[in-house]
Amino acid sequence: MTLTIYGPSLSPFVRKVRVFLAEKGQDYTLEQVNIFPAPDWFVEISPLKRVPVLRDDSIGPDATLPDSSAICGYLEKKFAAPALYPADAFACGKALWYEEYADSDLAGNIGMGVFRPMIVSRMMGKEPDTAAAEKTMSEKLPRNFAFFEKEIGTREFLCGDTFGIADISVATQFANLAHTGLKPDAKAYPNLTRYLAGIHGRPSFAACIAEEADLLRKFGL
Template identity: 60%
Template sequence: MALVIYGMGPSPFVRKVRVAFVEKGMDYTLENVNIFPAPDWFKEISPLKRIPVLRDTDRPEPNTIPDSSAICAYAEQVQPTPSLYPADGFERGRAAWIEEYADTEMAGVIGLGVFRPVALAALMGKDIDAATAEKTMAERMPAIFNFLEAELGDDDFLVANSFSIADISVATQFVNLQHAGFKPDAAQWPKLAAYVARMHDRPSFKALIDEEAALFAKTRAA
């Protein structure tokens, strides 16, 4: 199986797929695609003009799948072990819900309210809007932190106390928050802060975080 992921490293959705592939021991090639604006050939395989898109070159065309959730579901099918989806039907549904929460609510608040005004702006050579990021952290992030702190309870993972797609989806959004210089306050959200640290220490995450941090450091030094 020859797999190509089209996208950009700092994207939380590209990172989500890359982490899932590493956790499953699946080899892939990352082909960088700048979607600002998206090239015409990419629009043909990604109708929503979003990253990532997966191409399985061992399959006849059309051999692409857009959307991180769809790609991860495909990965689970072709490489069932280790599983990233709970075996129990109810818990599997809960994992899908947490994945959706991360992909929509977290991505919207963190991406538009914190990451883009700070980290992405710096990466693109634009002025940083720290005020917007600070306002988002004060007004919108506490609800997200409260929800996740409650979901964790006394467990190490979000669903069925086992590492799953739910953890990958949530943790990848926190990477972008970290790139912008923010994280949950350990005094106010101790379980969540410890959880994020554990997730980001996993080899699958750590290698990508280090890779991206070097990119942002180079931008700041320029």
């Protein structure tokens, strides 16, 4: 096996690359890395301390690439089929925008605002900060929920009629939200609720989510 992913499986960005590879039908090895704090060897291959890092031994032992967006772009070139980026120029640009929105604004609100106070705190032996999570759910995330509710509409996928990088990038963030036991209100956001159920039900996502749930249970979560 020539591909290795370094990073914690509960990271939405690690899951993003794992789902991408699963959809491409490619095998890989996952090496769990605790980045709190990141070990020196990891910082050497990921100077911004971003997870995951991909190593491709088919190129060489030093062929490493950090950052999920860079990794997915590389993998799309390396494994062309099935295509996970739109062929149309504008649609591809739109998919990249959804990816950026998910990786930045959505990730910040879910990760820092809900997942860290609810899950990471408990994994570190601390009490969960339920108040902080509820504040994020009521004050920050409704804007994100409303955005995707409108963008999705009645569609199955965000860009065109096929599953791709936009769907992976958005749904992986919402998987972390689901692990906390919180979710968008189905009555207020029916399109988003339907969409996420479909995307998270895909084998590539479902396998990761089930594995992560088992891990959380080992921590009593």
